[in-house]
Amino acid sequence: MLKEIIKNIITKKKVITFPEGFNISPEEAAKIVSFQEKIDRAFSRSLRIRQVDAGSCNACEWECTALTNPIYDIQRFGIDFVASPRHADVLLVTGPVSRQMELALRKTYLATPEPRLVIACGDCTIDGGVYRGSYAVSNGVANVVPVDCYISGCPPTPIAIIKGLMELMKKISG
Numbered sequence: 001m002l003k004e005i006i007k008n009i010i011t012k013k014k015v016i017t018f019p020e021g022f023n024i025s026p027e028e029a030a031k032i033v034s035f036q037e038k039i040d041r042a043f044s045r046s047l048r049i050r051q052v053d054a055g056s057c058n059a060c061e062w063e064c065t066a067l068t069n070p071i072y073d074i075q076r077f078g079i080d081f082v083a084s085p086r087h088a089d090v091l092l093v094t095g096p097v098s099r100q101m102e103l104a105l106r107k108t109y110l111a112t113p114e115p116r117l118v119i120a121c122g123d124c125t126i127d128g129g130v131y132r133g134s135y136a137v138s139n140g141v142a143n144v145v146p147v148d149c150y151i152s153g154c155p156p157t158p159i160a161i162i163k164g165l166m167e168l169m170k171k172i173s174g
């Protein structure tokens with residue numbers, strides 16, 4: 001195994017591994033390889049995400065956290081979460097944007113270097129979801145900052161979030 005890894009590093013061959021029992025068709029595998037190639041092209045192999053909790057119930061965060069576990073392991077695509085918007089390419093926002101978080105979200109958006117992208121993750125971010133119409137929320141991320149990609153679900157599964165990232169890559173790199 002180690003020999004194989006070293007050989008692949010030397011020859012720069014792309015190898016994507018999947019956990020045992022993770023059934024995936026050749027077509028899906030090809031899509032994932034093209035996803036990684038798009039990240040490589042657009043972000044020099046490193047897509048950095050700053051997650052912003054804009055008033056969520058935290059279930060969306062749990063699903064985002066699962067992205068870095070050994071099952072989903074998004075770091076193998078060169079994607080990772082960062083602590084500061086200044087180090088991020090993408091903001092991944094969860095929650096309906098509570099009034100208290102409006103200004104913080106705007107400031108975080110402006111602190112992200114261009115070309116900054118925004119993913120609205122979870123039903124709340126689309127139109128307020130279960131909080132829609134409450135005096136305390138802005139009824140969705142697009143009412144506060146521009147959104148490039150929506151991921152539906154309450155909460156969305158890690159696979160749905162990965163698919164959303166794939167869609168975003170498709171949109172920006174064709």
Ligand code: SF4
Nearest residue numbers: 056057122123124154
């Ligand atoms: S979309 Fe659902 S799971 Fe996510 S923050 Fe809103 S209520 Fe919670």
